[in-house]
Amino acid sequence: MSEDLTHPSVARIARRGADPDESARASRVWWEREADEYQAEHGDFLRDVGFVWGPEGLDEEKARLLGDPAELSGARVLEVGCGAGQCGRWLRAQGVDRVVGVDVSLRQLQHGLRIDEATGCSLATAQADAQRLPFVDSAFDVVCSAYGAFPFVPDAVAALREVARVLRPGGRLAFSVSHPVRWCFPDDPTGRGLTATESYFDRRAYVEEDDEGRALYVEHHHTVGDWVRAITAAGLSLIDLVEPEWPADNEQVWGGWSPLRGRILPGTAIFVARKGD
Template sequence: MTDDLMDAAVERIARRAPGAGESASASRVWWEREADDYQAEHGAFLGDAEFVWGPEGLTESAARLLGDPADLAGGRVLEIGCGAGQCGRWLRGQGATEVVGIDVSLRQLHHSRRIDEATGCRLATAQADAQLLPFADAAFDAVCSSYGAFPFIPDAAAALRETARVLRPGGRLAFSVSHPVRWCFPDSPGEEGLRVRDSYFDRRAYVEEDEQGRALYVESHQTVGDWVRAISGAGLFLTDLVEPEWPADNTEVWGGWSPLRGKLIPGTAIFAARKPEGA
């Protein structure tokens, strides 16, 4: 990543198929630039040591998509796209022996270290690309990702195969993404965000480009069926698909997520899977 890319301005929106390297570079650029504002705006909602699955506010303590928290005791867990490490600290609090968080953005990991020092709970982190995990086969008992890397990866099937590689037989995977149906609607929290505009079946990525056509932000789209087939193709068994409803007491407006839209359409999809014993 070069300094001129960090300073580049968005000049146009494209719908196209980005490459793996281009997608990783764009995610790093975007999060290096946005991490401070993101943590300032959403840090209180996310907490310092809480596991929140998405803007609806569903927590892992309520959903238990990684299983009984007691089962995490003594285990090794990987969080992909950990941001400031909030979910990882919650996992540490449940007794997981080792939790490792990776993120493509160094600035996000700086915020993780800031919270480490404030809370006294230090999380092991590494700057890495979710498309090429720097870990041995079967290294983890569980892998999780709360809106981490998966929405921004063009080849979901390849990313899930890589995730399955580092998961031990019998291990669990759970990850949340923008609900695929949101792809049909403008990304707006108001009434204009309730009008179907785009085809659900248009799988071209949303790409923000600078004047030279270089990607500064990439968000990819898979249908629900695409995600299910990618999970199965990675050798995993789908165990649950959760579409959290918007709670009446949640007044948070988070980008295109809002109470208005949350009453009518799902905003988040959480997939849970397990790697077969003996795999």
């Protein structure tokens, strides 16, 4: 790990392929280095005990994409890419006793332990790659992920099949990603970010490299159709596709997300699916 964390700064940005191993390694390295800054910058918005689906601020308390928390009290829930566990901790606070979070970054999980101690609401966690979940088949009733993992996987079908494997028959999956249409536009919160510059159909990954060509950050693009077909190929049925509108009371800028862009372009897509009985 220490060798990974001494990689130099980003030397160039490329659009190219990146396989599962390179993608997982880059995510681990990036989040180990950026977790402190991320939690410091966005912790108030995420809340120590809160379930926010994306920068628009859509809250699970209102959205109920996982169902009524009262009906989940006896369910087994897995949060994939849990970060510091804010979402899973909110579920625990609603009376959902059996919640587990996994994240590729140890540093993110360490922030979770800090928040556990501060809030008195703890979350069971494990360090793991979303592409290789360390659980037996049919272990969970619900799987959720709020920007935690799926934007960073190269093979959407394989990743969703892994989720389907650990879901029991009749189980539910809900996950959020950057809205695929955003890939057409610069990641810029100003008016410049409203002019399309890239092809929606260019599925090459966005890769930040060091001066030796090693990936320091990788994010993958799948179209809406790609996600729908991946869900079906994994043996799941699409229940809903939510595109949160930007609320009038949210004035924050988060990377390329902003009120200016959010009131014109969708920034987040949330897919909700069910595994057959």
